[in-house]
Amino acid sequence: MSVLEESPDSPLKKRPPAPRWSDIWLKNTKPLKHVVLAMQLQSLASKDPKSQTLIPHFANIDRTLLLSDELLLTILSKLPLSQRKSNSLVCRRWLNLQGRLVRSLKILDWNFLVSCRFITRFPNLAHVDLLNGCLFLPRNSEILLTHRMVSTQMSSGFCSNLDLLEENLLPVEVVDKGLQVLANGCPNLRRLVVINASELGLLTLAEECLTLQELELHKCNDNVLRGIAACENLQILKLVGTVDGLFSSSVSDVGLTILAQGCKRLVKLELSGCEGSFDGIKAIGQCCLMLEELTICDHRMEDGWLAALSYCENLKTLKLLSCKRIDSYPGPDENLGFCLVLERLYLQRCQLGNKKSVRALFRVCEAVQEVLVVDCWGLDNYMFTFASVCRRVKFLSLEGCSLLATDGLVAVILSWQDLETLIVVSCKNIKESDISPALATLFCNLKELRWRPEAKSLLSSSLVGSGTRKRGGKFFKRT
Structure with missing residues (x-):
């Protein structure tokens, strides 16, 4: 039996078939992708009643139209914050999507808040600052008031009572109306800063915004604290009663007791320019069992309030800021007690020239592990010896x-x-x-x-x- 071997030049070898035009066309599908993309974009444009023109050139095709809103939101959220402003200028769709990514906003124009544009523009806000928005901004004013809390233009008129912000605040009714709009449009609100609100406005906020956890309230008084007490999930609270030269208000033991009975989940509390005494601080310590940080700033409390700190059984941080006095007559040592789990004592811009005040303060804080003293007047060798306890x-x-x-x-x-x-x-x-x-x-x-x-x-x-x-x-x- 003979075997037939094929050589390269043998006429018996099978040659590959000649290429057909259909095979060449199907292998080179790159031009087809552009055609399909253009057809899809034209179909999307035809569904949009506002679009009446077709895209003439492939270079002008907006390929993001093929992406869903959810996918495009995910992409935009990965970009740095510095690009948000430029991204919102691309088109109307990107403007709306960028607004859905905004979580924190400072309101400067009150009319923008009460209009429907606020809700549609930023539907997912969690942090809102209304402090500057609650002020009248006079036009063409050359006077600029700058404070650590607010910076705004002021009118040229002379204020006889030296409370410069009193005459420039929006009426309480207007502020309450804005809070109602905010509560209806932002049910997931978690942090709010506001000034000159009333009990009714805060009650509306408490009913609609169940997730509100942080509140900063300026020009606060005892009646306003009735509304704050309805915020059951509040954890961080800052109350500003009186600020010398800006505005004046009063927070007494009555308001602190109402606050303590309503906000039992407080973790951080700051009292700035507030009044009160032993009874108010005691009520907070007995009711707010989760309180870990207490800040007292420029207080106007009566003598003897230091002894109430021992009722704050879980207090870990005590801060005293800009206090002209600590406690002139704190009482006998056996009535002071001390904070058992206190870890940090922070003193800044306080006057520590009173022997009884400094001695009682370190006595109450004898379990402390960290002591920070910054720019405090009166702390000499004799006063510092009280820290040896x-x-x-x-x-x-x-x-x-x-x-x-x-x-x-x-x-x-x-x-x-x-x-x-x-x-x-x-x-x-x-x-x-x-x-x-x-x-x-x-x-x-x-x-x-x-x-x-x-x-x-x-x-x-x-x-x-x-x-x-x-x-x-x-x-x-x-x-």
Whole structure:
């Protein structure tokens, strides 16, 4: 049996069939994709009654029309916040989608709030600030009022009672109407800042916005707190009663008691410019069992309120800000008590020149582990000795304490066996030359040390050799 072998030039070898035009056309489908895309876009445009023209060129095709709103929202949410403004200018569809991504907004124009544009433009708002929107903004005014809470233009008229914002606030009825519109349009609201609201406006807000967790209320009084008490899920609350030079209002023990009985889930509470006494703070401590942080700013409370802090059994952070006095007559030591689980004491811009106040404060906070004192007047060597009762301190930060000297600091911190971090900044009476061997040994055992007590000397040493001191010689000469 013979075997027939095929050679390359053999006429018996099968040759591939000649290509057909249909095969070539189907393999090169790239032009077909553009045609199909154009047909789909034209079909979408024909369904839109506002679109009456076809897309003439492939370069002008908006390929995002093929994406659903949900998918395009996901893409836009991944872009940085700096591009949101430019993205909203692409087209009307992107403008509406970008508005659905906005969660926080500061209202400057009250008419925009009460109009239906507010709800349709930003349907998913969670944080709203109405502070500047509740003010009249006079046109062509050259007077600009800037405060840590608000910055706005003011009228040129003279206000006799020196409360500059009183005459520029919107009426209470207008503010309540805006709160009603906000409550109906933003049921998922979680944070709100407002001024000059009434009990009725806050009740409407509490009924519609069940998820409201953070509220900052300016120009507050006892009657307004009846509405706040209806916010059962409120966790963070800031009450501003009186601000010298801006507006005045009154929050007393009556309002604090109403607040305590209604808002039992409070975790953080700040009382700024509020009145009250032992009874109001006691009610908060007994009812708000979840309270962990209490901030007292520029208080007007009666003497003896410090003893009520011991009723806040879960209080972990106590902040005193801009207080002209702490507690002039706190009462006997056996009635003070102390906060069992307090971890952090923060004092800023307070006057600590009263012996009874400072002694009672550290007595109540003797379980504290972190102490921060910033720009407080009156804290000298004698006043700082009262801090020696705080045996558990691990973190100490002193900044701007100009009356405290080195020996006063050493006398206290050497008795703290658990001290791990020490920060001393801009305390001019604490000299590096007064460092004793015991203090140097303490420095070696610390986990963190930031020692810059004499900022002036550090500045002078950094200017050596730069010739900065000589540059003004030709302008300022002794005669």
